[in-house]
Amino acid sequence: EVQLVESGGDLIQPDRSLRLSCAASGFTFDEYAMHWVRQAPGKGLEWVSGINYISHVIGYADSVKGRFTISRDNAKNSLHLQMNSLRAEDTAFYYCARDATSISGNYLDSWGRGTLVSVSS
Amino acid sequence: DIQMTQSPSSLSASVGDRVTITCQASQDIKNYLNWYQKKPGTAPKVLIYGASNLETGVPSRFSGSGSGTHFSFTISSLQPEDFATYYCQQFASLPLTFGGGTKVEIK
Numbered sequence: 521e522v523q524l525v526e527s528g529g530d531l532i533q534p535d536r537s538l539r540l541s542c543a544a545s546g547f548t549f550d551e552y553a554m555h556w557v558r559q560a561p562g563k564g565l566e567w568v569s570g571i572n573y574i575s576h577v578i579g580y581a582d583s584v585k586g587r588f589t590i591s592r593d594n595a596k597n598s599l600h601l602q603m604n605s606l607r608a609e610d611t612a613f614y615y616c617a618r619d620a621t622s623i624s625g626n627y628l629d630s631w632g633r634g635t636l637v638s639v640s641s
Numbered sequence: 642d643i644q645m646t647q648s649p650s651s652l653s654a655s656v657g658d659r660v661t662i663t664c665q666a667s668q669d670i671k672n673y674l675n676w677y678q679k680k681p682g683t684a685p686k687v688l689i690y691g692a693s694n695l696e697t698g699v700p701s702r703f704s705g706s707g708s709g710t711h712f713s714f715t716i717s718s719l720q721p722e723d724f725a726t727y728y729c730q731q732f733a734s735l736p737l738t739f740g741g742g743t744k745v746e747i748k
Contacts, residue, residue, distance in 0.1 A: 555737070564739055564740075564741050564742045565677070565679070565685065565730070567730075567736055567737040567738065567739070570737070578735065579736060580736075615684060617685075620690075622691060622694070623691075624690060624692070624693075625671075625672065625673040625675075625690065625732050625733075627675040627687050627690035627696075627730075628677075628685070628687060629687050629690075632684060634684065
């Protein structure tokens with residue numbers, strides 16, 4: 521069974537840093553691209569960043585570019601999101617998601633339950 | 642960036658009703674369109690990928706259609722467990738973008 525478990529969320533002050541992690545199990549981690557998606561309270565889903573299976577960064581949302589860094593450790597089956605210069609608007613549940621490839625295109629086929637980041641002074 | 646416009650933003654329906662949600666892309670995304678279900682406190686779940694392909698294990702009452710810029714998502718007979726928020730998402734180009742969501746509520 522595919523499992524993705526996020527951790528690292530916390531209540532943190534603006535301009536501080538936080539590192540999120542996602543532990544993957546139940547599949548061959550180094551065969552899949554991975555993504556971070558967030559949902560602010562009462563808002564919709566927002567893609568944050570993605571990374572391919574050999575650690576080439578797929579991209580970042582404009583809202584986090586230059587502040588967030590995605591990375592992965594295939595030896596440890598883990599995905600990370602380094603979040604610097606945090607702002608109140610970064611407050612959200614952060615989900616890691618697996619990128620599935622099909623002949624009909626890519627989609628996010630497995631998701632974790634999320635970790636809450638709350639940015640407030 | 643490709644903008645995804647989803648409508649309606651909310652709807653009220655009864656068990657057994659047929660429900661249709663639409664999603665319009667700001668440019669041609671071919672069939673690179675996915676639909677997700679989100680319930681409070683749970684992880685999002687993919688229902689439809691590639692505009693019309695049913696994800697494994699998803700009930701056949703869910704369906705999707707469309708290509709290019711206009712897409713639709715249908716629940717043929719709404720069940721109690723279907724009350725949730727639904728999102729379209731394009732995977733044609735970066736940044737990946739989601740529609741604003743449609744909250745399906747009990748009438």
